Amino acid sequence: MAVWQLDNELWFPNPRWGEDDGLVAIGGDLSVKRLLLAYSNGFFPWYAFKMESEPHWYCPLNRFVIFPNEIHISHSMRQLLRQHKYEITVNQNFEGVINGCSTVQSRNEENAAWLGPDIIEAFTDLHRRGYAASVEVWEPSDDVQGRRLVGGLYGVTLRKAFFGESMFSLVPSASKLALVYLAKALENIGGHFIDCQFETPFFKSMGGRFITYDEYMKILNKGE
Numbered sequence: 001m002a003v004w005q006l007d008n009e010l011w012f013p014n015p016r017w018g019e020d021d022g023l024v025a026i027g028g029d030l031s032v033k034r035l036l037l038a039y040s041n042g043f044f045p046w047y048a049f050k051m052e053s054e055p056h057w058y059c060p061l062n063r064f065v066i067f068p069n070e071i072h073i074s075h076s077m078r079q080l081l082r083q084h085k086y087e088i089t090v091n092q093n094f095e096g097v098i099n100g101c102s103t104v105q106s107r108n109e110e111n112a113a114w115l116g117p118d119i120i121e122a123f124t125d126l127h128r129r130g131y132a133a134s135v136e137v138w139e140p141s142d143d144v145q146g147r148r149l150v151g152g153l154y155g156v157t158l159r160k161a162f163f164g165e166s167m168f169s170l171v172p173s174a175s176k177l178a179l180v181y182l183a184k185a186l187e188n189i190g191g192h193f194i195d196c197q198f199e200t201p202f203f204k205s206m207g208g209r210f211i212t213y214d215e216y217m218k219i220l221n222k223g224e
Helices: 032-040 074-081 094-109 117-128 174-188 201-205 215-218
Strands: 002-006 023-027 056-060 062-066 087-090 132-140 147-158 160-168 209-212
Touching: 002 074, 023 160, 032 215, 056 087, 062 215, 074 174, 087 174, 094 117, 094 132, 094 147, 094 160, 117 132, 117 147, 132 174, 160 174
Parallel strands: 002 023
Antiparallel strands: 023 056, 062 209, 087 132, 132 147, 147 160
């Protein structure tokens, strides 16, 4: 097992050579070309920007994903959806979502915070080029816009898959609403999966499960 040092060339090592926790490489940059190469091969950047100066690249060999047709919608979530209490949109406020993910509950003030200025700039650039997307959740408001952003999620969109990066909620269940909406939208276009990166109780409760890296790449490359 080893951690590889990247240079200015665009490459990634075989993820099977990495650490047990999925860390494979350190260094390189967050350019659009490198990010697209990374996600095309199952890698993603994740590092504490306050403590580490270089990107850390992870590629777990057990991948936790949600298949769109397997999304779990609880009885209470179905009731909430029927109430039409919130408006759900796509790509109407990417910067609002990524900044919300960064700052909610003072996440950006923690030493281990990973969603810092460099990541925000890099993924906003990906969004401008059509490779990242957001789902927004709005509630009615008395302000000028007539609505307030109360939750959402964002991630990379590539090869009919969605690679989830982060989500936030200012009201109960906003992130669940965004995830259910995303799964149904992917299902409607024949999307492959939502990559959750790591298992969490939240994603497990929403229908996530493990697949092997080999299966992950086979699905990702399907119809390329």
